[in-house]
Amino acid sequence: MTHGAGAPPTVNRRSEERSRPAGPSTAARDARPLAVLAVVFTLAQLVLIRPTLGLGWDEIVYTSQVTTHHPAAFFSAPRSRGVSLLVAPVASWSDSTVLLRIYLALLSGLGLYLALRVWRGLFPTRVLVVAGAFFASLWVTLFYGPQAMPNYWVAVGALITVGAFLRHREDPSSTGMLWAVVAGAALMAWMRPTDAVYVTIPLLVLAAVWRGPRLLAAVVGGLLAGGVPWVIEAYASYGGLSERLAEASRIQGGLGLHMAVDDQLRSLGGRALCRPCTGEMPHPVITLWWFVLPVLAVLGLVVAVRAGRALRTAVPLACAATAALPYLFTIAYAAPRFLQPAYALLAIPVADALWHLVTAPRGRWRTVLRTVVAVGLAGHLAVQVTVAVHTANRSAASREDWARTAEGLHRLGVTPPCLITGHESIPIGYYTGCSSGATAGNNENMTADDIRRTAGRVPVAEITRVGSRPNAYARTWPVHRVEDYDIRLAPAPDTARE
Numbered sequence: 001m002t003h004g005a006g007a008p009p010t011v012n013r014r015s016e017e018r019s020r021p022a023g024p025s026t027a028a029r030d031a032r033p034l035a036v037l038a039v040v041f042t043l044a045q046l047v048l049i050r051p052t053l054g055l056g057w058d059e060i061v062y063t064s065q066v067t068t069h070h071p072a073a074f075f076s077a078p079r080s081r082g083v084s085l086l087v088a089p090v091a092s093w094s095d096s097t098v099l100l101r102i103y104l105a106l107l108s109g110l111g112l113y114l115a116l117r118v119w120r121g122l123f124p125t126r127v128l129v130v131a132g133a134f135f136a137s138l139w140v141t142l143f144y145g146p147q148a149m150p151n152y153w154v155a156v157g158a159l160i161t162v163g164a165f166l167r168h169r170e171d172p173s174s175t176g177m178l179w180a181v182v183a184g185a186a187l188m189a190w191m192r193p194t195d196a197v198y199v200t201i202p203l204l205v206l207a208a209v210w211r212g213p214r215l216l217a218a219v220v221g222g223l224l225a226g227g228v229p230w231v232i233e234a235y236a237s238y239g240g241l242s243e244r245l246a247e248a249s250r251i252q253g254g255l256g257l258h259m260a261v262d263d264q265l266r267s268l269g270g271r272a273l274c275r276p277c278t279g280e281m282p283h284p285v286i287t288l289w290w291f292v293l294p295v296l297a298v299l300g301l302v303v304a305v306r307a308g309r310a311l312r313t314a315v316p317l318a319c320a321a322t323a324a325l326p327y328l329f330t331i332a333y334a335a336p337r338f339l340q341p342a343y344a345l346l347a348i349p350v351a352d353a354l355w356h357l358v359t360a361p362r363g364r365w366r367t368v369l370r371t372v373v374a375v376g377l378a379g380h381l382a383v384q385v386t387v388a389v390h391t392a393n394r395s396a397a398s399r400e401d402w403a404r405t406a407e408g409l410h411r412l413g414v415t416p417p418c419l420i421t422g423h424e425s426i427p428i429g430y431y432t433g434c435s436s437g438a439t440a441g442n443n444e445n446m447t448a449d450d451i452r453r454t455a456g457r458v459p460v461a462e463i464t465r466v467g468s469r470p471n472a473y474a475r476t477w478p479v480h481r482v483e484d485y486d487i488r489l490a491p492a493p494d495t496a497r498e
Contacts, residue, residue, distance in 0.1 A: 030125045034116045037129055041136040042109030045146045048385065049392045051101035054399030056272070059148040060430040063087050069095035071417075071435040073426045074445040077238055077247035080150065080230050082190035087148045101146045108145035111156040112136060115344075118163035118180055122170075122312050123352060131351035135344050137381055139270070139388035140336045150191035151337040155344035157191070158199045158323065160184030161222070162316050162345060165203050168215060169311075178218045185222025188341075193227040194248075198326055199341055202318035251442045253332045260327060263334035265290065270391035275333035286387060289380050293346060300349030303356045313349045320345035399427075401483060405463075406431035408482030412489060414459045421451060422463040422471065423485065434461075439471060448473040455490035462488040 055063060061073045062083040090096075090103045116132045123131075135141055135155075144152050161184030168177035188196035200219050207216035234244035249255040253275075260277075267274040268290060269282030281287065297317055304313035324342035327334070354377075358370045402424070409420075409432050420429035421437045429436030437446045437454075451473055454460055462474035464486045470477075477488035 030120055031117060033125055033129045034113050034132065037116075037132045037136065038109040038113035041112055041132075041145070042105050044136070045105040045108065045142055046102065048142055048388050049101075049146055050396075051098040051105070051146070053101065053146075053392060053396050054097055054403060055100075055427075055430070056147065056395060056399065057424075057427050060427055062148050063091045063100070064430060067091045067095060068093075070430050070433060073430065073436055074438070074443045076251055076442055077244050078251055080190065080192055081233070082153065082187075082192075082226070083148050083150050085190070086153065091148075100148070104148065105146040108152060108156075111153065115156045115159035115163070118160050118167065118177075118184075119348065122163065122166055123348065127348070127351045127355055129351075130354060131347040134351060135347040137384050138343060139384045139391060140340060141343070142384070142388040143391050144337050144340070149337060151195075151340040153191045154188045154195045154199070155340040157184045157187035157196070158319065158341040159344050161188065161200065161219070162203065162319050165206075165215060165219070166312055166315055168218075169210075169212070172214075178214060181215065181218040182222040182225065185219055186226035189223045189226025189230075191226075193223075193230045194326070195323065195341060196223055196226065199319050199323045199345075201322045202315060206315070255326075255330050258330060258332040260329065260331055260334050263332075264328065264336065264339065267334045267336045268387075270387045270394065271336070272391065272395065273333070273335050275335075277334050285379075286383055289383070292376075293343075293350060296350040296353045297346050299356070300351075300353035303353060304349070313352065316345040316348050402427045402431045405483050405485060406433075408480075409434075409461060409487065412461070412480055412482070412487065413492075414461050414489070418459040418461070419451065419454050420461050420463060422461075422474070422488075423465055423468070425463060428463060434459075439473075451490075459492070460490040462490075464488070 060070075061075060061079065064070050064073045065075060065081070065084040066088040086107075087100060087104070090100050094100070112132055112135075116128045119128050119131075136145075141152065141155075161181055164177040164180035164184060168174050168181065171177070185196060185200060188199060200223065203219050204216065206212075207219060231241055234241045238244035238247060262281075263274050263277035265287055266277050266279060266281055268287050271277075297320075301310070301313050301317060304310045320342040323345065324339055327338040354373055358366070358373050361369055405428050409428075414420075414432060414434065416433040418432065418434035419437055420432060420434045421439070425436040425438060426443060436443075437451060438444050439446060439448050439451070448471070451460060462470050462477060464470050466481070466484055466486050468486070470486070470488055474488045474490070477490055480487045480489065
């Protein structure tokens with residue numbers, strides 16, 4: 001196995017030997033740049049996204065499952081409990097969003113460091129640093145790193161699983177790498193079981209072709225360790241695994257053959273959820289990196305093939321492709337976070353290609369290519385930071401709107417224990433300290449009779465946009481204007497009992 005492209009075999013072997021840790025001091029020296037990168041990534045999240053950013057809709061669903069300060073929101077079929085367990089060490093005893101953000105930022109930096117460390121010995125440290133910097137600097141990584149969301153952690157698990165898989169393949173005596181495969185696969189399945197399956201398809205195929213029972217058992221064991229709780233919950237709460245998968249498909253608009261590539265492009269401008277995904281495409285400057293990414297990944301594969309180390313590059317590329325496949329071609333909407341595992345895996349061959357561009361050519365071409373790469377990376381970083389800040393500001397505004405609406409509800413006498421129904425009932429209910437309910441849609445969890453009975457015990461409010469038609473059970477309730485909403489309050493419990 002070699003690292004240099006086009007270099008004599010002896011030089012390549014020596015280069016590879018230098019990339020492998022030779023002892024404790026060498027290992028510490030090689031790991032130091034990765035640690036610095038992780039620290040910079042953590043600080044960048046805290047500075048650009050800010051710990052004061054309120055919780056978003058999905059974060060509320062995950063966090064409310066383990067906090068004692070708010071009622072648990074409805075937990076729909078596609079979701080998994082991994083994020084709830086991830087935030088439990090903080091959310092279970094504190095309702096401080098700032099503390100939760102700092103905790104998640106620190107944890108995401110540690111996760112990136114550990115994931116990249118797994119790849120030491122497969123690629124030189126300089127390649128891993130650039131790969132980590134590329135992935136960490138994407139606006140979607142900066143924005144979601146400190147958030148209670150699953151996709152970043154699927155990406156970390158994917159890097160750990162694929163890197164450890166390749167490390168054990170090259171050194172079958174490395175039992176520790178087998179356990180890393182288990183841990184990485186379990187982390188992915190813990191967060192999003194279906195994503196974990198898609199990421200590991202190439203690994204399962206290779207393990208079977210190579211007749212590697214230990215690798216196969218490690219991947220399957222990790223998937224089971226992380227995914228079995230989701231399956232158990234499917235039988236306990238949804239009537240079975242097939243029923244839960246069917247319900248998850250319905251909630252996601254019906255999985256099938258859908259072209260979502262253009263939807264993903266539209267989301268690159270900072271749209272957290274593009275559903276329905278309409279409107280103009282972002283400026284080409286914002287989407288350019290998305291088209292350059294596969295070109296550099298292919299170049300990385302070419303470099304690897306010429307250097308006689310194709311497997312190290314081809315496997316993460318294959319796993320990135322299977323990870324992206326369902327979100328590009330099977331759903332009718334988009335969210336940029338869905339592709340985080342693919343971006344993380346593509347970052348390795350992309351970084352290898354970039355190093356090749358700045359080191360392989362000689363003479364005037366080397367200067368030209370170095371200039372092009374430097375300018376391109378600087379422009380890319382500027383775009384990503386700009387979109388990250390814009391997205392954080394826009395998200396903060398919407399969450400502040402929920403908080404102001406909650407304050408208005410409190411002034412109207414809607415205080416815990418209480419129930420919020422109607423438009424955006426989950427986030428507004430959380431900020432108000434109330435339970436949330438819906439009689440239809442993806443978050444249906446009660447009937448109109450349930451709501452009427454609840455109104456006889458606690459304050460109940462129906463929320464609609466100004467001028468919109470309320471649900472039938474709330475049409476006779478008194479209307480109040482709060483922010484951009486019509487708030488219909490159920491008759492007070494004492495009145496309802498008369």
